[in-house]
Amino acid sequence: MPVPTPFHPRTSGLCGSLLWKEWSGYYAVRSYDTCHEREYYALRHAAGLIDVSPLFKADLYGPDAAALLSLVTVRNLRKLRVGRVTYLCWCDDDGKVVDDGTVTRIGEQHYRLTGNGPLCGWLARYSDGFDVNVEDTSDAYGALALQGPLARAILVAAAGPEIEQLRFFRGRESAIGGIPVLITRTGYTGDLGYEIWVERDRAVEVWDRVMGAGRPYRIQPAGLDAMDVTRIEAGFVLCGVDYFPAHHCMLDSRKSSPYEIGLGWAVNLDREPFVGQRALREEVARGAVWELVGIEYDWDEYEALHAEYGLPPQVTSGAWRDAVPLYDTRGRQIGQATSGAWSPLLKKNLALATVRTGHAAPGTRVRVEVTVEYERRNVGATVVKTPFFDPARKKA
Amino acid sequence: MSEHPHSSHYDAIVIGGGHNGLTAAAYLAKAGRKVLVLERRHVLGGAAVSEELYPGFTFSVCSYVVSLLRPHIIRELELARHGLEIIPLEASFLPLPNGDSLTRWSDPERTRREVARFSRHDSERLPEFSLAMTKLCWLAKRIIDEPAPDPASLAPRELLKLLRLGRTMKDDPTDLRWLNFKLLTMSAVDFLDLWFESDVLKAPMSVSGIIGTFLGVRSPGTAYVLLHHYMGEIDGAFRAWGFSKGGTGGISLAIANAARAHGAEILEQSGVERVLVHGGKANGVVLENGDTVRASTVISSVDPNRTFLRLVGEEHLEDEFAAQIRRYRLRGSSGKVNLALDRLPEFSCRPGDGPHLHGDIAIAPSIDYLERAYDEAKYGDFSERPYINVVIPSLVDPTVAPPGKHVMSCFVQYAPYDIKEGPEHWPERREAFGDAVVDTLAEYIPGLRESILYRQVLTPWDLEQEFGLTEGNIFHGELSLDQLLFLRPAAGWARYRTPIEGLWVCGSGTHPGGGIMGAPGELAAKTMLQSRAL
Structure with missing residues (x-):
């Protein structure tokens, strides 16, 4: 049975739809209403407040914290300055991705790592000989994602004017109603947004403060269904959906390198040894086999296909994550689209896809499987650059 | 009073109405052979038996859970139609003397939280361990679902078989191959030490390595027995154990129903006194009540010791073979x-x-x-x-x-x-x-x-x-490396044939071994049919 998050006393009262799902052993709201649309529009036009407490967290203390993180992850964190956040992934010895997440340097010798799966066991494999104390803080902190164009105004009202200065991928210790919090300018929606980390005992108070400050700005509590659409618009991969953690894969072919899931930019290859370095060097020399791309469906063809059946074009209201095959124009399978959504904002049918390199250049024409009236058909689509949606306000 | 056989001559007589004897009988009857099953007790099932020993209470007297029963046997004998119902086990509970406890659930997140109370490290390794075991089971499944290969033979078919087995091994990642060798030789505890640190987790996991075996959890060789218990599958999922509705006897009765539906005759209270051997050839049995029943083929589902040393008698066996059977550890x-x-x-x-x-x-x-x-x-x-x-x-x-x-x-x-x-x-x-x-x-x-x-x-x-x-061995002989595969029950005699012409064996003392698998019975019957032994 899942357990409640620190915000459960509030989220459970608001979740009139009773639409919950299990997320890493916690109850998580899928959508507060029976349909997530209102929450989606709040995220894109005002602000949404998402309970992201089930994210795994580990706090590292000590003089070797940066060295350990630099050994385990693909990034050199020795240069990360206090108050900065970085996005990264970590690999097994074969250079296959185990998980992705963020590292925040909170203090001189204090870092926080977040991820989709448990972290401490993985760190412990490598921490022998390092002067570092790794603490599993997953249950100790509640986390809220405040995302959307009005997120800054709301947070300034809740936490004070210094938030105004907090730049993209920076973090600072702050207080909301006198309650100490860590605020990072990060998120999973690809928009202006913040994440607020608070000790679990005071989580509900922080929720109340943020909701109170947000009310004039039309804040909405938002669930995972709305966030899933926004993360696809933002072109963010989801562990367990768009790629699979290497140490839990039955087949080697299921595993991915950072270069194959669009995270090659995060790899600092030429530096002190790190886990997976040898294999990643070889892969760079050899060239990756797969690449992660965005695709946009041809709307006219999509509409015409449905018209053949006497149907208006139908799109799913939320994001989907049942992978479908992807073909080249000659009908050979070249990969799969792993998740997608209709973007109400962009008015486009979008998907994230893994394709063989050679079919990954923007503008490449592909065909994607579509099922209409129980019949498997396919429609044309074009490879495009991600993010699909990238507003200037995200970094401004 | 025991019933008498309806006929005086059969294609095959199966000695023992346990689940393997019944499975062999069902397959042979399905292939159109005239089969008689002889069970000594008043109830079918052997060690997979349900009995109402106290009014209103039905006991799985011996074996008590099931998972190894081969899924293709369930399909081929249509056991669901014949009454088989399996209810999955929901958890593994370990009460501790200090008032604490550890429960492992089918919900992995819940298990992770529970194990993390004892070791965070172990809680995170558990999915990797399960994955490694699943891979090993996948390999082992290919071994237990076929007759044992014969490494001493140069016959092309045998060589091909070994080659195929080698290939499946070769396709596995190197670390898995090494793991497989380790598994065959290590102790259950040493094997678990490769993953885990917490005694509280390792202790209940290690016992899978000793069940039915006269070894300790720290004795080499017990890691294999651990795998043997992991191999169980329900509906394709490994490591799934279940209760048979009405007790484990329900499984035997479902198989018996299938056998009867195909025309097999099954008699209870009909213990076999000895196998009739004439000129080095088995041609029938003598019952405890003195009746003689003739058959061109006799199939024993009882253990190798009882089959050869008591029902056949050493006088009909060559010294070397008899010595192997005497040395076979029960x-x-x-x-x-x-x-x-x-x-x-x-x-x-x-x-x-x-x-x-x-x-x-x-x-x-x-x-x-x-x-x-x-x-x-x-x-x-x-x-x-x-x-x-x-x-x-x-x-x-x-x-x-x-x-x-x-x-x-x-x-x-x-x-x-x-x-x-x-x-x-x-x-x-x-x-x-x-x-x-x-x-x-x-x-x-x-x-x-x-x-x-x-x-x-x-x-x-x-x-x-x-x-x-x-000797009270629940597996008809220990599941140790020297008594498995082509060595079960004796070197050179792992294909259900015996040195006595017309006598076959199909019990847990043959490949692939004990547990409510049905595989020995099935593989014996299929081998006999393939070689046109009857």
Whole structure:
């Protein structure tokens, strides 16, 4: 049975739809209403407040914290300055991705790592000989994602004017109603947004403060269904959906390198040894086999296909994550689209896809499987650059 | 009074109405052969048997859970149509003497949280361990679903078989291949040490390595037995164990129904006294009641020792073969205590009903505890504080006990067949053994003694005398490396054939071994049909 998050006393009262799902052993709201649309529009036009407490967290203390993180992850964190956040992934010895997440340097010798799966066991494999104390803080902190164009105004009202200065991928210790919090300018929606980390005992108070400050700005509590659409618009991969953690894969072919899931930019290859370095060097020399791309469906063809059946074009209201095959124009399978959504904002049918390199250049024409009236058909689509949606306000 | 066979001549006589004998009979009958199954007891099932020993209470007298039953046997014999119903176990519960407990659930996140109370490291390694075991089971499945390869033969078919096996090994990642070799040679504890640090987790996991084996959790070779218990699958999922509705006898009866539907004749209370051998060829059996039944083929599902040394007789065997059978290790190491209870047992560490009881419950608080239990057995005593595997099937199967009352099945190890007074003195120690089990359980369930309506204690001696399991070995012979694959039951005779022409074997003492698998019976029947033996 899942357990409640620190915000459960509030989220459970608001979740009139009773639409919950299990997320890493916690109850998580899928959508507060029976349909997530209102929450989606709040995220894109005002602000949404998402309970992201089930994210795994580990706090590292000590003089070797940066060295350990630099050994385990693909990034050199020795240069990360206090108050900065970085996005990264970590690999097994074969250079296959185990998980992705963020590292925040909170203090001189204090870092926080977040991820989709448990972290401490993985760190412990490598921490022998390092002067570092790794603490599993997953249950100790509640986390809220405040995302959307009005997120800054709301947070300034809740936490004070210094938030105004907090730049993209920076973090600072702050207080909301006198309650100490860590605020990072990060998120999973690809928009202006913040994440607020608070000790679990005071989580509900922080929720109340943020909701109170947000009310004039039309804040909405938002669930995972709305966030899933926004993360696809933002072109963010989801562990367990768009790629699979290497140490839990039955087949080697299921595993991915950072270069194959669009995270090659995060790899600092030429530096002190790190886990997976040898294999990643070889892969760079050899060239990756797969690449992660965005695709946009041809709307006219999509509409015409449905018209053949006497149907208006139908799109799913939320994001989907049942992978479908992807073909080249000659009908050979070249990969799969792993998740997608209709973007109400962009008015486009979008998907994230893994394709063989050679079919990954923007503008490449592909065909994607579509099922209409129980019949498997396919429609044309074009490879495009991600993010699909990238507003200037995200970094401004 | 036993019934008499309807006919005086059969294509095949199957000795023993356990699940393997019945499976062989069902396959042969399905292929159109005229088959007679002879069971000594008044009830079918052998060690997969359900009996109402106390009014209203049905016990899985010997074996008590199922998972190894081959899925293709279920399909091919249409066992679901013939009454097979399996109810999955929901959890593995480990009560601890200090008032704590560990429950492993089918929900992985819940298990992770629970294990993390003892070791965060272990809680995160558990999915990787399960994955490695799944991969190993996938490999092992290819071995247990086929007759054992013969490495001594140069016949192209045998070489191809070995080659295929080698290929499947070759396709595995290197680390998995090494793991496989380690598994064959390591102790269960050493193998678990590759992943885990917590005694509380390792102890209940390691016991899978000793069940039915006269070895300790730290003895080399027990890692394989661990895999053997992991291989079980229900509906394609490995490591899934279940209760058979109505007790494990329900499985045997479903197979018997399938056999009868195909025309097999099955007689109870028809013990076989000996196999008739004439000119080096088996041609029938003599029953305990003196009747003679003729058949061109005799198939024994009883253990190799009983088959060759008692039913056939050494006078019909070559010395070398007889010596191999004499050396074949049976060494029973376990007993069984079955209880009828007038209420639900109340564990002091976790009182009340709950899904944690709807699975198996292990009394295995630490590795040292288990090893100490083995120490006593090594020197000819039963363990004063044994490993006990408890199930309470009445919690999920209302057919086995009256409402509000329960049956409690306790598998107990160690109870060595060769106690120091001599095995024939087991009857004098039976109740003391039963008391040790109840006393051990009462440390976790304070009110247990008062709730017992009926108690059945089965020592290895009883398993031999009543169920025909030589030396009380539940697997018809230990599952150790030197008694597996092409060495089971004897080198050169792992293909269900025997040195006696017309005599075949199909019990757990043949490849791929014990447990409610049905595979020996199935593979024996298919081998016989393929080689046109009948």
